[in-house]
Amino acid sequence: xxxxxxxxxxxxxxxxxxxxxxxxxxxxxxxxxxxxxxxxxxxxxxxxxxxxxxxxxxxxxxxxxxxxxxxxxxxxxxxxxxxxxxxxxxxxxxxxxxxxxxxxxxxxxxxxxxxxxxxxxxxxxxxxxxxxxxxxxxxxxxxxxxxxxxxxxxxxxxxxxxxxxxxxxxxxxxxxxxxxxxxxxxxxxxxxxxxxxxxxxxxxxxxxxxxxxxxxxxxxxxxxxxxxxxxxxxxxxxxx
Amino acid sequence: xxxxxxxxxxxxxxxxxxxxxxxxxxxxxxxxxxxxxxxxxxxxxxxxxxxxxxxxxxxxxxxxxxxxxxxxxxxxxxxxxxxxxxxxxxxxxxxxxxxxxxxxxxxxxxxxxxxxxxxxxxxxxxxxxxxxxxxxxxxxxxxxxxxxxxxxxxxxxxxxxxxxxxxxxxxxxxxxxxxxxxxxxxxxxxxxxxxxxxxxxxxxxxxxxxxxxxxxxxxxxxxxxxxxxxxxxxxxxxxxxxxxxxxxxxxxxxxxxxxxxxxxxxxxxxxxxxxxxxxxxxxxxxxxxxxxxxxxxxxxxxxxxxxxxxxxxxxxxxxxxxxxxxxxxxxxxxxxxxxxxxxxxxxxxxxxxxxxxxxxxxxxxxxxxxxxxxxxxxxxxxxxxxxxxx
Numbered sequence: 001x002x003x004x005x006x007x008x009x010x011x012x013x014x015x016x017x018x019x020x021x022x023x024x025x026x027x028x029x030x031x032x033x034x035x036x037x038x039x040x041x042x043x044x045x046x047x048x049x050x051x052x053x054x055x056x057x058x059x060x061x062x063x064x065x066x067x068x069x070x071x072x073x074x075x076x077x078x079x080x081x082x083x084x085x086x087x088x089x090x091x092x093x094x095x096x097x098x099x100x101x102x103x104x105x106x107x108x109x110x111x112x113x114x115x116x117x118x119x120x121x122x123x124x125x126x127x128x129x130x131x132x133x134x135x136x137x138x139x140x141x142x143x144x145x146x147x148x149x150x151x152x153x154x155x156x157x158x159x160x161x162x163x164x165x166x167x168x169x170x171x172x173x174x175x176x177x178x179x180x181x182x183x184x185x186x187x188x189x190x191x192x193x194x195x196x197x198x199x200x201x202x203x204x205x206x207x208x209x210x211x212x213x214x215x216x217x218x219x220x221x222x223x224x225x226x227x228x229x230x231x232x233x234x235x236x237x238x239x240x
Numbered sequence: 241x242x243x244x245x246x247x248x249x250x251x252x253x254x255x256x257x258x259x260x261x262x263x264x265x266x267x268x269x270x271x272x273x274x275x276x277x278x279x280x281x282x283x284x285x286x287x288x289x290x291x292x293x294x295x296x297x298x299x300x301x302x303x304x305x306x307x308x309x310x311x312x313x314x315x316x317x318x319x320x321x322x323x324x325x326x327x328x329x330x331x332x333x334x335x336x337x338x339x340x341x342x343x344x345x346x347x348x349x350x351x352x353x354x355x356x357x358x359x360x361x362x363x364x365x366x367x368x369x370x371x372x373x374x375x376x377x378x379x380x381x382x383x384x385x386x387x388x389x390x391x392x393x394x395x396x397x398x399x400x401x402x403x404x405x406x407x408x409x410x411x412x413x414x415x416x417x418x419x420x421x422x423x424x425x426x427x428x429x430x431x432x433x434x435x436x437x438x439x440x441x442x443x444x445x446x447x448x449x450x451x452x453x454x455x456x457x458x459x460x461x462x463x464x465x466x467x468x469x470x471x472x473x474x475x476x477x478x479x480x481x482x483x484x485x486x487x488x489x490x491x492x493x494x495x496x497x498x499x500x501x502x503x504x505x506x507x508x509x510x511x512x513x514x515x516x517x518x519x520x521x522x523x524x525x526x527x528x529x530x531x532x533x534x535x536x537x538x539x540x541x542x543x544x545x546x547x548x549x550x551x552x553x554x555x556x557x558x559x560x561x562x563x564x565x566x567x568x569x570x571x572x573x574x575x576x577x578x579x580x581x582x583x584x585x586x587x588x589x590x591x592x593x594x595x596x597x598x599x600x601x602x603x604x605x606x607x608x609x610x611x612x613x614x615x616x617x618x619x620x621x622x623x624x625x626x627x628x629x630x
Contacts, residue, residue, distance in 0.1 A: 015501045055620045057525070058620040059525060059622050059625070061620045061621075070342055076292060079529060080529050080531075081368070083524065083529040083530075084526050084527070086524075086525060086526065086527040087526070087527025087528075088527070090527075092526070094522075094525075095626070096518075097523040098518060098519075098521075098525075098625070100375075100519060100522065101253075101519075102249065102250055102252075102253025102254055102255075103249065103253060107249065111452060111526060112526050112527065114242050114245065114246070115242065115526060115527045116527075159526075167404065
């Protein structure tokens, strides 16, 4: 599994209309991701990082080329099929956490399991397991407004990981966090990657994240400028 | 079952915002039902008063009688049929003779309808016993409104002029022996009641009547020559038409209330959809389909209606039950409403009215909840996640 292809992007182009013309957000991207990767997509603002994650996450469709995630061809998925892919196999972590404000921590984490129609017992077991991963067992009844930024992002991680997805897509997960919280979050994600073999793909321009990555893809103006394996002696994974 | 589960979580989680909506909606529920119950009570009370005091269990009309044609009135009487006379003798019916006349109260000319009725009758709830007067004096019974309009009081004498069966004018002084209080407007104004036998003699229409009122329990007979039976459906048609007209009027209030309720829901839904765009994007990112998001938001709106119905039951039921049992005091000015009213009105809140109104409001709330959610169909998850909506 570790060496087989999870995502294959071929000549991927994504454009957006802008007035009479269009903006090219992704320009002929060819990347392959394997199962179990812990990869960062870096680059300046507007380089196409978030767009790439949105396409891979089936939230958006390619304008040209193909994007295959597992056996799903993103370009030809219906809304329902895309929702099904996200529901069953993908987890999302957002820069602004995107927690559901009226729900408690427990309910936020439980939400993806409700969509999977899991039994109550199974849901409870999984939520508590996820809460332990992110060290938030004492906050189950809190609402998002009562949490700090670091705690909110840990809840978002727990929500993304609770269904044990194949792939977690994290869009600037540490952008709103201080250094200490950023390291804590990254350590948790790295540990989950190691323990659950979940593939993580980040978009980031945070230098702190880089030291945890095993692969770094640099995007500039919607194109892959560099794709490199990283030797990180300080990484929780050890030297690669 | 996930959608109802989430909808309950969302609206309970929204706290004060939910309850403000629910309270406003519940007011609309209670007021709509209260207004409709008021109308039902009004109709029922007016109909009952007319049955008790005027219509009985139906009436036999002389075939020439037309209450809306005063010109034909001199020909609208005939001998009381033997079969009906048996009913009258057994207090199962009472005969009424009607003619046009004029009174001259305080020097004024006042056209009236003169009605002769048996003072001992038990069919209609009228105080006709007071007409049992002396042979020499003509006792007269009038309604309060008639007394007020003509400036007459109990004990006053008034001159009555009428035409007899041959068309000859005749006149007599009569004494007001009683001013009755009645909620039936047609009896209350423009009518003078005198003993039937005296009126038959005065008009030389002996043993004749214009109409015969059956008791409430009396069954009508087969066809009687020259007489036409009018059942209560026919006799109450006017009051029911009037009630319907009043209902149309009160329906405006009904519609305004319904509109306010709809506005509250619509506003909440529109507000929710714009304010919760990011939440919708998140729900979609987590794997919810657009259809499910639409269902969720529609159900949330509808649940406001359901909660409002429950809340309305909690405080509305005792309130409406109190008025239904104790009635509502009506101000004097209500007399101008045009329908016979008592001092109190007892609203009627039938199960049909309550459940029908609740169902109607819920259907409207559901539709109004759904309409704004159609925008979600066009929602792009990536736009929603950025808080945008096209």
